[in-house]
Amino acid sequence: MKIEPLRWRGDALELLDQRRLPEQMVYLRCASAEAVAAAIRDMVVRGAPAIGCAAAFGVVLGRGAESAYEALAKSRPTAVNLFWALERMRGARDLEAEAIALLAEDIATNRAIGAHGAALIPEGARILTHCNAGALATAGYGTALGVVRAAHEAGRRISVIASETRPYLQGARLTTWELQQENIPATLITDGMAGHLMSRGEIDLVIVGADRIAANGDVANKIGTYTLAVLARRHELPFYVAAPVSTFDPNIPDGSLIPIEERHAEEVTGFRGARWAPPGIAVRNPAFDVTPAELVSAIVCEKGIVPRPDAAGLRALLRS
Ligand code: MRU
Numbered sequence: 001m002k003i004e005p006l007r008w009r010g011d012a013l014e015l016l017d018q019r020r021l022p023e024q025m026v027y028l029r030c031a032s033a034e035a036v037a038a039a040i041r042d043m044v045v046r047g048a049p050a051i052g053c054a055a056a057f058g059v060v061l062g063r064g065a066e067s068a069y070e071a072l073a074k075s076r077p078t079a080v081n082l083f084w085a086l087e088r089m090r091g092a093r094d095l096e097a098e099a100i101a102l103l104a105e106d107i108a109t110n111r112a113i114g115a116h117g118a119a120l121i122p123e124g125a126r127i128l129t130h131c132n133a134g135a136l137a138t139a140g141y142g143t144a145l146g147v148v149r150a151a152h153e154a155g156r157r158i159s160v161i162a163s164e165t166r167p168y169l170q171g172a173r174l175t176t177w178e179l180q181q182e183n184i185p186a187t188l189i190t191d192g193m194a195g196h197l198m199s200r201g202e203i204d205l206v207i208v209g210a211d212r213i214a215a216n217g218d219v220a221n222k223i224g225t226y227t228l229a230v231l232a233r234r235h236e237l238p239f240y241v242a243a244p245v246s247t248f249d250p251n252i253p254d255g256s257l258i259p260i261e262e263r264h265a266e267e268v269t270g271f272r273g274a275r276w277a278p279p280g281i282a283v284r285n286p287a288f289d290v291t292p293a294e295l296v297s298a299i300v301c302e303k304g305i306v307p308r309p310d311a312a313g314l315r316a317l318l319r320s
Contacts, residue, residue, distance in 0.1 A: 003135040003178060005050050006057070008100060013057040015045045018136060022177040033062030033071055040075035040082070043168070047137020048211045048247055049106050052081030056099035059089040077259040078220055078288045079211040080249045106139035109244045112302035113143055114150030117207070117242050120298065120305070121151035121158060125204045128161045128194060131222035132174035133209025133242065143209045143242040145178060147300060152184050159185040161203060165222060166191050167267040167285065191224050198235040206232045210243035210299075217293030217309030218255025219243075223286055229295040238297040245301050250318060255290035263287050 007014040007027065013036060014027040028044050030036045036058030039045055045054045055072045062068020069086055076082060085102060092098035121127065127148060131137075134145030141149060151158050160179055165171035172188055179186035189197065197203050206228055212220040219225070219241050232239040252258055265283035270276055277283070298307045303320055306313045 003140065003181065005045060005136050006053055006103065006139060008057055008103070013054065013061065015039050015054065016136070017044050018046055018174060019043055021136075021173055030058075031061060033058040033065070033068035036061060037071040037075040040072070046170070047132060048079035048081040048209065049110075049138040049143070049244060050136070051076060051079050052085035052246060053099075053103050053106055053139050055082050056085045056089055056102045059086065060095045060099050064089070064095050076261060078261045079247075081211075081244075081246045084246045103139045106244070107141055109302045110138050110141040110143055110146040111150075113242050113244065113300055114141065114146035116302075116304055117147030117240070117300040118150035118154055118156075120205070120207075120238070120240055120300070121147065121156060122204070123156050125151070125156070125158045126161060126202060127158060128163065128197075128203045128206045128228065129175060130163045130171060130191075130206075130208050130225055130228055131165045132170040132178070134175060134178045136174050136178060137209060142178075143244065144207045145175065147207055147240075147242050148184065149182065152182065159187065161187050161189055161197065163189055163191045163194055163224065163228070165224060167271070168287075169271070170222065191227075194228055195231045198231055198237060203235075203237060205238040205240065207240040207242060210241050210247050211288055212252070212258050213241070213243060213248045213299065213314070214252045214255045214258060215250045215314060216254045216311045217296060217299065217306075217314055218258070219291045219293070219296060219299075220255060220258045220260070220288045221291065223289050226289040226291045229291040233295050239291075239295060240298050240300060241291075241296055242300040245303065245318065248301075248314065248318060250314070255292065258288075258290060260289070261287040
């Protein structure tokens with residue numbers, strides 16, 4: 001089964017409602033820019049490249065009105081793909097054709113990332129990934145999971161350890177589901193178990209996606225990514241980041257300047273109506289963290305692999 005997170009119908013964008021996975025596969029129909037902006041804000045569609053694609057169709061539905069751009073730009077702050085897509089739409093003559101092209105290019109880009117990245121995955125690798133950087137987070141195929149898919153397609157015997165990704169459970173609900181669809185062996189763990197498995201020699205490498213990569217190679221990704229990068233360094237394991245060029249933000253010199261979204265306290269105090277924390281407790285809920293470039297073994301993008309990323313390496317890549 002092909003996973004299709006976004007479907008363009010000519011007069012509406014249908015989004016696979018990721019809030020209801022894996023129990024239900026239902027599409028939500030968005031017929032206006034405001035409806036698309038709300039769907040991005042409410043996590044119907046999530047993952048940096050998928051958010052960018054959805055926003056492009058939001059502009060189409062809003063007929064390119066300034067109010068449409070404004071509503072979409074306010075939906076989520078961290079993934080730069082959203083702003084990249086809006087910028088690209090501003091320069092387009094035919095909005096619908098541009099959005100359709102952007103969607104198709106994203107899949108091609110992910111396949112290229114997969115083809116480059118598969119070289120980093122040895123036979124038998126036990127791969128830890130965090131959050132969901134798969135087909136669901138993109139137009140299809142995925143970035144970090146695209147690399148996993150490509151290695152699997154190449155016939156390598158690999159297995160994936162998916163961390164659950166508190167508090168929104170993208171790993172537990174989405175990554176596990178995607179891997180099951182493709183019969184790629186997968187094991188679910190809670191976020192706190194990663195260090196233990198590394199210390200026992202049960203993980204060979206870590207690969208994650210990104211929401212924004214600063215000019216110096218610092219990487220913003222789902223909260224908990226930084227912890228995994230520190231653990232990977234402690235255990236001398238490679239820590240890879242897979243992301244398209246549309247996730248690079250050369251205007252931000254380093255990760256400290258990347259805007260980090262804070263989400264509702266309710267995501268931490270409970271889930272889907274269940275509540276486990278006492279009323280009135282103070283809560284922090286940053287949705288992303290920043291992994292310093294020095295902890296990143298390599299960044300894989302559609303143009304190739306940048307080992308030990310830094311400002312010079314990324315500048316050269318973007319010029320190539
Ligand atoms: O809050 P989310 O689910 O949108 O966060 C998603 C991530 O952090 C992904 O790792 C990132 O967007 C890369 S997706 C290819």
